[in-house]
Amino acid sequence: MKPPPELWQDAIFELLRRTQRAQPGDLADAANAAVRPLDAEITIYLVDHEQRTLRAVPGRGRPTPQSLPVDASLAGRAFMTGTLVPVAGERWRLWTQLQDGTERLGVLNLRLPEWLDPGDPEVTAGLRQFNELVGHLVAAKNPYGDALRRARRSRRPSTASELLWRMLPPLSFATDHVVISAILEPAYEVGGDAFDYAVDADVARVAVLDAVGRGLHAGLTAAVALSAMRTARIDGDGLYAVARAADEALTDNFGDQRYVTAVLAEIDLISGAVRYVNAGHPPPVLLRGGKAVGVLDRGRRMPLGLDDPAVEPAELALEPGDRLLFHTDGFTEARDEHGGEFGVHRLVDFAERHAAAGLPVPETLRRLSHDVLAHQYGPLRDDATLLMVSWSEEDSRRVLV
CATH class of the missing domain: 3.60.40.10 (PPM-type phosphatase domain)
Structure with a gap:
């Protein structure tokens, strides 16, 4: 098994490859395909225009999770504070703020495999780099279709x-x-x-x-x-x-x-x-x-x-x-x-x-x-x-x- 830095690097390269000609609505599926070799899973949530609700970006063939309130959820805490927030009782499921540079876009919900320690600095460093790429891609793909804009609207x-x-x-x-x-x-x-x-x-x-x-x-x-x-x-x-x-x-x-x-x-x-x-x-x-x-x-x-x-x-x-x-x-x-x-x-x-x-x-x-x-x-x-x-x-x- 490759060490965590190389695994995250592979995921980053795979996400870039998959999104070169991707539509905005393909981004959620491309992100999950990129982390599949890690046995990980990702859901992208974008904050609505009122900044009150986090709304999941749909994936093809998968049910869309319910929207979450910014002011009364673990996801919202990650959005407000910019910190990694673990899900209670699920050490390998995390919430993290999603950014494009310094622009807050929403959050990512990540399920990591048990063999990846979320407390390992190498794991969190790779996760941060992957997160930054997803944020940049959300901003870069947004003008080319309506899927991401639609996801933000209540x-x-x-x-x-x-x-x-x-x-x-x-x-x-x-x-x-x-x-x-x-x-x-x-x-x-x-x-x-x-x-x-x-x-x-x-x-x-x-x-x-x-x-x-x-x-x-x-x-x-x-x-x-x-x-x-x-x-x-x-x-x-x-x-x-x-x-x-x-x-x-x-x-x-x-x-x-x-x-x-x-x-x-x-x-x-x-x-x-x-x-x-x-x-x-x-x-x-x-x-x-x-x-x-x-x-x-x-x-x-x-x-x-x-x-x-x-x-x-x-x-x-x-x-x-x-x-x-x-x-x-x-x-x-x-x-x-x-x-x-x-x-x-x-x-x-x-x-x-x-x-x-x-x-x-x-x-x-x-x-x-x-x-x-x-x-x-x-x-x-x-x-x-x-x-x-x-x-x-x-x-x-x-x-x-």
Whole structure:
């Protein structure tokens, strides 16, 4: 029998071979075929868009396991914490978080043979490498079919929601110096909210947008603004020019009938220097040492789409470990059954509590959004977005399995 490192290496090569021309719906079967020589078995679960439920990816000719709650299952514990979680009484059955780089996708359920010790570092190292490959393949195969997208959905999204989700970057990304994570609600009805980011060389560029109105009209407005901003950003334009590109695109297509509030920011990942423009949007919150110490309330101009050429970007200096919390008013204006708003103060209070718990940034945002939804009586009345940027090497390490 080969030693564990060689067995896992063989499984990795076999999975790569089997997936070169595979459809997205073939991935679950290919992963199981690759580990069959180890007498192992794998089930892939993807987290749904609300990040409340883990949904199994079907395999051909096999029954699909039931979905599992993130907040009340061993699978959910692995997803939230990024740790290996054994099944009680079954030492050789494990749950592990599934990632593409630093983007949380779901979990893997693994049944190992009894001759592979799950406590052996060589076994866990090989398992981690195989896990990373599965995560990369989920992300790489996803655009080529609907099977993996279908597996993530708990219900049918609106047309506006489908439009925006296809335009957005992954919910989380990290480098050695920064973590960027975002979340949108209501996941299947979102229309006018959007976010964007790009990290190149030593600069992170982020934006949060909220288009006027709701539904498809708002979604189209947000899509036009987002596309114009990306075009200008990729061409090397600065904050001022990026905002003006959105102005022109919105005016050219809709006249003065539609506008978008937004915050655009550039963060120097070496010095921590921040430059930002606030186009009629709720100001982001600066968290330092786990406490809110200020807001980004300068650099103001009219919303995008309303001519305002005179703005000068504002500046801010981050300290190592600082976090910036961007939000749209859909979260702060969530109301309980008595009409009481969740409010900025409560949003900040919960953000401070989760920061004190030492949670990874993506998990902090997931829980923060669910705090707001627990407060809301009935469905949200408006789209709601949270985006957090952490200039922290420690937070960067926390997002890795």
